[in-house]
Amino acid sequence: MGHKFSAILIFLVGYSSAASVHLLSNSLTTDEFQNTVTTHGSFKDRATDTTTSTSTTPVDIHHQRSTINLTQTLQGNQSEAVCKINEKPLNLLEIKQMHTFLEKSLKKNVLNYTLSPVTKPGDNYNFMLQSLEVKLLQNDSFEIDTLKLVCKTPAGVSISSSHSKQFSNEMHFYSVIVPAIELFEQNANVPKTERIDAFVRYFGARLSLDSNVESADGDAVILLENAKSLNFACLGRRDKFDKEQVLAILKRLAKLHALTIAMRRLEPTMFYSKVDPHLHTRYNGSFLETLINITDKFANKLPITFPNMTIETQNTIKTQLNNSKEYLRNRSISSAPDTPYTTFYHRDLWVKNIMIKKGGHSKQSIQVKILDFQAYDYDSFAFDLTFFVFYNAQIEDLQMNFKLFIEYYHSEFFNTMRLVDCSIDDYTYEKMWHEIKDKAKLNLLKLYLYLAFDQIEILKNNEVAANGTDFYLDQPTPEIILNRWKCINDLYIENGFI
Structure with a gap:
């Protein structure tokens, strides 16, 4: 996927690594549940995400055929992200405060997530696409669900004004224009079978870590369904x-x-x-x-x-x-x-x-x-x-x-x-x-x-x-x-x- 004008014009260098990075909080992954009795942290991955420690509550979590007894910290110490990287060359961009962003966008507890590059050379000059597999803890049943997404980010720390505009365009399309079209169809009583079905599902976006910024910077992210x-x-x-x-x-x-x-x-x-x-x-x-x-x-x-x-x-x-x-x-x-x-x-x-x-x-x-x-x-x-x-x-x-x-x-x-x-x-x-x-x-x-x-x-x-x-x-x-x-x-x- 990509804007062909920029891609061809500048003879791009793309992202071809098969590397993946596995990011998780100190709390839980499905593989580590078996060996974990007590965890600390509230599923946060940055020092800015802090809570006060007081007590723990045991929870039974059923995932596939495994039953795991877990002591989950409801209010724990601040925790840091653990990053597991394979030995292959890595072409992944750091996404700051990703764990917090995911929980805010998905409105669920995120246990861990796995990133791997999607873009091939020349596919997406201005931006980078990464596949994202997220493990979610259901708040009511305490079951673990897997959500497969794609995240789109600028392809570097800095971003030009034109690329910032392009990113904002895409965010506004999914967050404003598509809902307006859907509401218009609903108001017009268009049968559901006749409504437009041409867009991937949108889960959330941010323009910057600074909520007061109105244009996209190097920390911008869009979350979309992995079609x-x-x-x-x-x-x-x-x-x-x-x-x-x-x-x-x-x-x-x-x-x-x-x-x-x-x-x-x-x-x-x-x-x-x-x-x-x-x-x-x-x-x-x-x-x-x-x-x-x-x-x-x-x-x-x-x-x-x-x-x-x-x-x-x-x-x-x-x-x-x-x-x-x-x-x-x-x-x-x-x-x-x-x-x-x-x-x-x-x-x-x-x-x-x-x-x-x-x-x-x-x-x-x-x-x-x-x-x-x-x-x-x-x-x-x-x-x-x-x-x-x-x-x-x-x-x-x-x-x-x-x-x-x-x-x-x-x-x-x-x-x-x-x-x-x-x-x-x-x-x-x-x-x-x-x-x-x-x-x-x-x-x-x-x-x-x-x-x-x-x-x-x-x-x-x-x-x-x-x-x-x-x-x-x-x-x-x-x-x-x-x-x-x-x-x-x-x-x-x-x-x-x-």
């Missing part, structure tokens, strides 16, 4: 979604877009107080110009790569790319205005930011989780839709089913608007197709940019010696990219986007 433990999986970086997977994802995307628009129209107070304040993320100007330069370098190869393309078509593409540049430059200084079609814009929908769970071969049996809400924005639904379909569908399915994909998205969007009793006058297929054609022209630059990223990544992974991006972009275009580039150009021409 992998529920048999969700991402495709490989070079893989693409098949027809049924595309349709399953489009169903969730259409619901997200439609619900945001409907909330703005039907419950504007909720939208403008809960959702809108977090939607407006802008590119850094210099970063945007770097992306534009990469795209120009890639697009300049059009005449050589496609010698049979007419001069007229080449000139039209050049004009549309220039229009895209101006549009993005305007969006870097001002937000998109409200229109019938402006909505939540994920902005980075590719295979590593979407997890699927196969229950069968039909779209109804495929479950979907959309990830990485770091750089979302506010703009037309057509930007997410056209980028996702053109970049992520298998080429054969894209060639055969492009119109089917658009029609299916529209049917799900339209149905969602009717479920919440929102006016559908602006959302006929003809009107939405007009919006799609208009925004697809502006989205061509982004599609070319991601193809350029792919070329850089493929050649870099093939260990071609280089000094920078220009070298990779000057090389012949790999066939896998050439085929998609041709498919995009052909479908753009066929559907009147060029």
Whole structure:
């Protein structure tokens, strides 16, 4: 999972260690219960977490087939964390006051937790993902439960202002925007079977150890459900979604877009107080110009790569790319205005930011989780839709089913608007197709940019010696990219986007 712009642009160095760290308080782990009669501490892991010692109470705890007699300190001395680290190279970041944070977020006694790295090289440049297995003591039954989570933290002690903004975006998405969407569905009496189910469960977050800080720093943490433990999986970086997977994802995307628009129209107070304040993320100007330069370098190869393309078509593409540049430059200084079609814009929908769970071969049996809400924005639904379909569908399915994909998205969007009793006058297929054609022209630059990223990544992974991006972009275009580039150009021409 990760924001592809940063990941490819800076040729990241990732985290590949298989090491894990086992952190526990002086109190208890299931393995050590057998040998422990009296424990001291109140399941805290920092000297700042202090209580006063007075008495102990024996408790019987049943875990699996074991019955353990434990004397648990209700009010004990302050305790320190014990850290057990294996001998393999360790690429884990220290998470300060993690035990306290877990108990506050989960609202249960935490016995111990185990961390291990998740991110692979290039997967998540700005942040680090670690899997987290937490042992919890149930307050009523004194049974021990295991909770499998993922924690997301900055990938270093210091954090830039742009990365801080990205982290805050993700926290606000799960803590504010998702609850607002769920409340809106509930208020509209949307049947539970028809409600959006595209997000992993959120357990808690912090921006800093300082509760007065309003921006994320190096101690920021987000706790999310570990979808992998529920048999969700991402495709490989070079893989693409098949027809049924595309349709399953489009169903969730259409619901997200439609619900945001409907909330703005039907419950504007909720939208403008809960959702809108977090939607407006802008590119850094210099970063945007770097992306534009990469795209120009890639697009300049059009005449050589496609010698049979007419001069007229080449000139039209050049004009549309220039229009895209101006549009993005305007969006870097001002937000998109409200229109019938402006909505939540994920902005980075590719295979590593979407997890699927196969229950069968039909779209109804495929479950979907959309990830990485770091750089979302506010703009037309057509930007997410056209980028996702053109970049992520298998080429054969894209060639055969492009119109089917658009029609299916529209049917799900339209149905969602009717479920919440929102006016559908602006959302006929003809009107939405007009919006799609208009925004697809502006989205061509982004599609070319991601193809350029792919070329850089493929050649870099093939260990071609280089000094920078220009070298990779000057090389012949790999066939896998050439085929998609041709498919995009052909479908753009066929559907009147060029």
